[in-house]
Every structure is written in C-alpha cells, then in structure tokens.
Amino acid sequence: MNLVNELKKRMKEDSGYLITAYPExxxxxxxxxxxxxxxxxxxxxVSIETMGLMYGTMIAYKLNLPFITIFKSGRVPKKYxxxxxxxxxxxxxxxxxxxxxxxxxxxxxxFVDDTLETGESAKTSINMIEKLGGRVVGISTxxxxxxxxxxxxxxxxxxxxxxxxxx
Numbered sequence: 001m002n003l004v005n006e007l008k009k010r011m012k013e014d015s016g017y018l019i020t021a022y023p024e025x026x027x028x029x030x031x032x033x034x035x036x037x038x039x040x041x042x043x044x045x046v047s048i049e050t051m052g053l054m055y056g057t058m059i060a061y062k063l064n065l066p067f068i069t070i071f072k073s074g075r076v077p078k079k080y081x082x083x084x085x086x087x088x089x090x091x092x093x094x095x096x097x098x099x100x101x102x103x104x105x106x107x108x109x110x111f112v113d114d115t116l117e118t119g120e121s122a123k124t125s126i127n128m129i130e131k132l133g134g135r136v137v138g139i140s141t142x143x144x145x146x147x148x149x150x151x152x153x154x155x156x157x158x159x160x161x162x163x164x165x166x167x
Contacts, residue, residue, distance in 0.1 A: 003025075003028055003029070003032065003162065004162065004163050006025055007019075007025075007029070007142060007143070007162060007163045008163060008165075010022075010025070011143065011163070011165065016114065016115065016142065016143055017051070017114075019054075019142070020054050029055070029142060029162065030055065030058050030059060030062060032162055033055060033059060033112065033140040033141075033142070033160070033162070034059055034062060034063065034140070036138065036140070036158070036160045037063075037110050037137075037138045037140065037158075037160070038063075040108070040110070040137050040138055040158075041108055041137075042063065042065060042108050042109070042110045042137060042138065043065065043066075043106075043107045043108045043109070044060075044065055044066045044067070044068055044102075044103065044107050044108075044109055044110070044134070045057075045059050045060035045063065045065050045066070045067050045068070045109070045110045045112055046067075046068045046069075046070060046098075046103070046109050046110070046111050046112070046125065046129065046134075047067070047068075047069065047070065047111070047112045047113060048069075048070045048072075048096065048113060048121055048122075048125060049069055049070070049071055049072055050072075051113065051114040051115070052070075052112055052113040052114060053069065054114070055112050055113070055114060055140075055142070056069075056112035056113075059110070059112055059140070063110075065110075068098070068099070068102045068103060069098075070096050070097070070098045070125050070128070071096065071097045071098070072094065072095070072096065072097075073094065073095030073096060073097050074095075074097075075097065076097050076099065080099055080100060080101075081097040081098060081099055081100060082097070082098050082099075082100055082128050082131060082132060083095050083096065083097045084096055084124050084127060084128050085124075086120045086121060086123070086124040087120055088118070088120055088121060089117045089118045089120070094121075096121065096124050096125060096128065098125075098128045098129070098132070100132065102132075103128075103129055103132040103133065103134040104132070104133055104134070105132075105133030105134075106133065106134075106135070107129075107133070107134040107135070108134075108135055108137045109129050109134045109135065109136045109137065109138075110136075110137065110138045110139075110140060111125060111126065111129070111136050111138070111139045111140070111157070112139075112140050112141070113139075113141050114141060114142050114143065115141060115142065115143040115144075115145060116139075116141050116143075116144055116145065116146050116150075116154065116161070117145045117146070118146070118150065119146050119150045119151075119153065119154060122139065122154070123153065126157065136157045137157070137158060138157065138158040138159075138160065139154055139157050139158065139159045139160065140160050140161070141159075141160075141161045141162070142161065142162050142163060143161065143162070143163050143165055144159075144161035144163065144164045144165065145165045
C-alpha cells in the first residue's frame with residue numbers, strides 16, 4: 001500500500017492519531033515531511049503541543065536542529081511568554097503561548113503539525129513567531145483539511161502536506 005493510501009486508512013480507522021504506533025509508517029511520514037525542507041537552511045523547528053510534538057520533535061532531531069514548543073495557554077509563567085488568543089475549529093476561544101526567548105530575530109522556522117483543519121492555531125503560531133522576529137520558511141503537515149481559501153494563506157509559507165482530505 002502506498003503512503004497516501006496508508007495515511008487515509010489511518011485517518012479512517014483511528015482519526016490519524018496512531019501513526020506513531022506503526023514504526024515503518026512513522027519513519028516514512030517523518031522522511032516525507034522533511035524532504036522538501038532539507039536544503040532550506042532552517043534554524044529551528046516549531047510545533048504546537050500535543051499532536052505536533054510527535055512529529056516536530058523527531059523532525060528537529062533528524063535535522064539536528066533546536067525544537068520549540070508552542071504551548072496551550074497557562075503552562076508557562078506569563079512573564080516568560082508571548083500569548084495570543086484565537087478561535088479553534090470548534091469556535092471556542094483558546095490561547096497559545098511561546099517562550100519569548102525561544103525565537104530570535106532572523107530565525108528560519110519550519111512549522112510542523114499533524115493536521116491543518118481551519119488553520120487558526122497555525123495562523124496564531126505564525127503571528128507569534130513573526131512578532132518575535134522569526135520567519136516561517138516552511139510548513140509541513142500530514143493531513144490538509146483546509147478549505148481552498150484558507151489553504152491559499154499558507155502557500156506563501158511553503159506549505160507542504162502529505163494527504164489532502166476533502167473539505
């Protein structure tokens with residue numbers, strides 16, 4: 001079975017959350033998520049907790065780069081973080097935090113997540129990265145559930161995904 005079909009099967013059977021339980025599939029996914037960015041002179045990899053951590057940490061390790069976590073709000077003392085509110089796919093207001101000293105002016109960032117559904121948490125993350133002086137030079141996800149109008153926003157950041165799922 002090819003990679004796209006295997007990932008569609010995983011999405012259908014377990015919402016795509018158990019990829020790490022299949023070692024060979026996980027290795028293929030990591031390799032494919034990295035491939036377009038190997039020669040982009042990236043300086044850091046950034047992911048949002050929770051699902052992004054399963055991929056971002058491994059990608060950072062494979063690229064021998066620092067890994068930065070964007071936390072769901074409230075996990076880090078406020079004096080150390082930049083926080084930003086957004087509405088998620090369920091229309092609930094949430095907040096994300098990133099450590100103020102983790103991203104510096106001129107950092108070239110690869111943003112990694114498992115899925116972009118509405119893209120709101122990714123847009124919020126990109127906004128925080130840029131506010132701290134970083135520049136997103138790539139976005140890598142497994143699943144793309146974005147509507148075409150939302151996907152257009154991410155293309156300017158060199159958006160790469162493995163599987164496009166229907167709107």
